[in-house]
Amino acid sequence: MVKVAVAQAHLQVGDVPANILKTLNLIDTVSNLGAQVVVLPELANSGYVYQNKQELIKSLENTDALQMWQDKSKQYQNIIVAGFAQVEGDKVYNRSAIIDSGKILEIYTKVHLWDKEIGIFTAGNKAPKVVNSSIGKISTLICYDLEFPEYVRIPVIANVELIVVPTNWPKGFYNRPTKENYPMELIKAMAAAATNKIWIAICDRTGEERGVQWLESSCVINPDGWPVALVGPGEGYAIQDLDLSLAHDKAISPSNHIFNDRRNDLYK
Amino acid sequence: MVKVAVAQAHLQVGDVPANILKTLNLIDTVSNLGAQVVVLPELANSGYVYQNKQELIKSLENTDALQMWQDKSKQYQNIIVAGFAQVEGDKVYNRSAIIDSGKILEIYTKVHLWDKEIGIFTAGNKAPKVVNSSIGKISTLICYDLEFPEYVRIPVIANVELIVVPTNWPKGFYNRPTKENYPMELIKAMAAAATNKIWIAICDRTGEERGVQWLESSCVINPDGWPVALVGPGEGYAIQDLDLSLAHDKAISPSNHIFNDRRNDLYK
Numbered sequence: 001m002v003k004v005a006v007a008q009a010h011l012q013v014g015d016v017p018a019n020i021l022k023t024l025n026l027i028d029t030v031s032n033l034g035a036q037v038v039v040l041p042e043l044a045n046s047g048y049v050y051q052n053k054q055e056l057i058k059s060l061e062n063t064d065a066l067q068m069w070q071d072k073s074k075q076y077q078n079i080i081v082a083g084f085a086q087v088e089g090d091k092v093y094n095r096s097a098i099i100d101s102g103k104i105l106e107i108y109t110k111v112h113l114w115d116k117e118i119g120i121f122t123a124g125n126k127a128p129k130v131v132n133s134s135i136g137k138i139s140t141l142i143c144y145d146l147e148f149p150e151y152v153r154i155p156v157i158a159n160v161e162l163i164v165v166p167t168n169w170p171k172g173f174y175n176r177p178t179k180e181n182y183p184m185e186l187i188k189a190m191a192a193a194a195t196n197k198i199w200i201a202i203c204d205r206t207g208e209e210r211g212v213q214w215l216e217s218s219c220v221i222n223p224d225g226w227p228v229a230l231v232g233p234g235e236g237y238a239i240q241d242l243d244l245s246l247a248h249d250k251a252i253s254p255s256n257h258i259f260n261d262r263r264n265d266l267y268k
Numbered sequence: 269m270v271k272v273a274v275a276q277a278h279l280q281v282g283d284v285p286a287n288i289l290k291t292l293n294l295i296d297t298v299s300n301l302g303a304q305v306v307v308l309p310e311l312a313n314s315g316y317v318y319q320n321k322q323e324l325i326k327s328l329e330n331t332d333a334l335q336m337w338q339d340k341s342k343q344y345q346n347i348i349v350a351g352f353a354q355v356e357g358d359k360v361y362n363r364s365a366i367i368d369s370g371k372i373l374e375i376y377t378k379v380h381l382w383d384k385e386i387g388i389f390t391a392g393n394k395a396p397k398v399v400n401s402s403i404g405k406i407s408t409l410i411c412y413d414l415e416f417p418e419y420v421r422i423p424v425i426a427n428v429e430l431i432v433v434p435t436n437w438p439k440g441f442y443n444r445p446t447k448e449n450y451p452m453e454l455i456k457a458m459a460a461a462a463t464n465k466i467w468i469a470i471c472d473r474t475g476e477e478r479g480v481q482w483l484e485s486s487c488v489i490n491p492d493g494w495p496v497a498l499v500g501p502g503e504g505y506a507i508q509d510l511d512l513s514l515a516h517d518k519a520i521s522p523s524n525h526i527f528n529d530r531r532n533d534l535y536k
C-alpha cells in the first residue's frame with residue numbers, strides 16, 4: 001500500500017513567499033502522518049488569478065519554491081508533486097514537478113491552457129512521461145489536461161499506475177444542477193480512471209482570489225472510477241492508502257480488457 | 269426542439285415475436301405522444317442472454333423486426349433507432365438501425381463486444397457514420413462502444429449533434445458503492461457528452477433474463493453532461509425536448525473550445 005495525501009491549500013495571488021510557506025506547512029503535516037506522496041495544487045507557489053504576465057513574473061522574483069520542496073522531499077524521503085509557475089527568459093510556464101527524495105524526476109509543462117492562462121503562460125509541447133518513482137509508475141498532468149481522453153491514454157498505454165493532477169478548478173462552468181453530487185470536472189476524472197483502470201489523485205484549491213472561487217474537489221479516485229477520499233470544503237487534506245497493483249489488472253469482465261478491446265485500426 | 273423518447277423495454281430471451289410486439293407497442297405509445305425520435309434497447313428483437321450462436325439463430329427464424337420498425341417509422345413519419353440481432357450466412361451481428369420515415373439511413377454493427385457476446389456475434393469493422401436525418405445530424409453506437417473515448421470522437425469530429433445508443437447494461441460491474449447516484453456506465457456517458465458537447469440518448473433494458481438484470485438507466489444527457497431525463501426502474505419511457513443547436517457551440521469558456529483546444533500533434 002502507498003499512502004497518498006492531497007493537500008487542498010488556501011493560496012493567495014501575489015504573495016508567493018506566504019504561499020510557499022503554506023505548502024511547506026501542509027507538507028510537514030501530512031508527511032508526519034506518513035504520506036509517501038504529497039500532492040499540492042496547480043500554481044501552488046504563485047496563486048492563480050493574475051491580471052497579466054508581468055504581474056506574475058514580478059511576484060515570482062527572488063523565490064524558489066522548487067528548491068524548498070526538494071528540501072522537504074529529501075527530509076521526509078517521500079514524493080512531492082506540486083504545481084508551480086516558472087519563468088524562463090520572457091516566458092512563464094504552468095508546470096508540475098515530481099520530486100522523489102529530493103531529486104527532480106520530472107518537470108511537466110501544462111499543454112492545455114484554460115481561459116485567461118492563454119494570455120499569461122506558454123503551453124507545453126510534450127506529452128507526460130511515466131516516471132519510475134520509488135513507489136511505482138506515476139505521471140503528472142495539470143487541470144484541464146485531464147479533460148482530453150486521448151491525452152490521458154498516453155501515460156496509460158505506457159502502464160502508468162497513478163496519475164497525479166495538481167489543479168485549480170474554478171467554480172461556475174458546466175452549468176452544474178444543484179442536485180448533482182459531483183462537478184463535471186470530477187465526473188470526467190472519474191470516467192478517466194474507470195476507462196483506463198488507473199488511480200488518479202487530484203489536488204484542487206480552496207479560498208478566493210479576486211472573485212474567483214474553487215470547486216474544492218481534491219480527491220483520490222480508484223481504478224473503478226469512484227472517489228475513495230474527498231477533502232471537501234475549506235483548507236485541508238485527505239490521506240488514502242492505494243494498492244497500485246490494482247492498476248495492473250485491466251480486465252473489466254471475464255472476457256473484456258481495457259487494452260485488448262481497443263480498436264486502434266478504427267481510431268483515426 | 270426535437271422530441272426524443274427512450275423506451276426501456278422488458279424483453280425476453282428466445283421469444284422474438286413477443287419482443288417485436290413489445291417494441292411496436294412502445295413505439296405506438298411514444299409516437300402518439302409526439303416523439304420524433306424513438307430509441308429502443310440493444311438487441312430489441314432477440315433479447316440478450318443466449319447460450320450460444322445456434323440458439324440465437326434459431327430464435328430469429330421467420331421474423332423481420334426491421335421491416336416492422338420501418339412500417340411504424342413510415343406510419344408516424346418519425347425516426348426509430350433500434351438495436352437488433354441480424355443473421356448473415358453463418359454469422360450473427362449485433363446492430364443498430366437508424367430508420368427515418370420508413371427509410372433505412374444506417375445499419376451500424378457493434379465494434380466493441382461485451383463478455384459472452386464475443387462467442388456469439390461477429391464484431392463490426394466500421395466506425396459510425398454521421399447521418400443527415402430529418403431532425404439533424406445523428407449517429408448510433410451500441411453499449412460498450414460508448415466506453416472508448418477515441419471512438420466517440422469519430423462522429424463528434426464529423427459534427428454529430430446527437431448520439432443514439434441502444435444498450436443492454438448488465439448489473440454488477442465496476443463495483444458501484446451504494447451511495448453513488450449513477451452507475452459507472454452512465455458516468456462514462458456523461459463524461460462523453462460533456463467532453464464533446466453533444467446530446468446522448470441511451471436506451472437501456474429492464475426485466476431479467478436467465479439471472480441477468482439490467483441497470484435500467486435509460487436517459488437523455490445534455491451537452492453539459494447532465495442527465496435531463498431518466499426512465500428509472502421498470503418498463504417505461506422518457507420523452508425529452510432537445511435543442512440540437514446546443515451541440516454546435518463547442519465553447520466551454522470565453523477562451524476554450526472543445527475542438528480548437530485539442531492537440532492532435534501530441535495524441536499518438
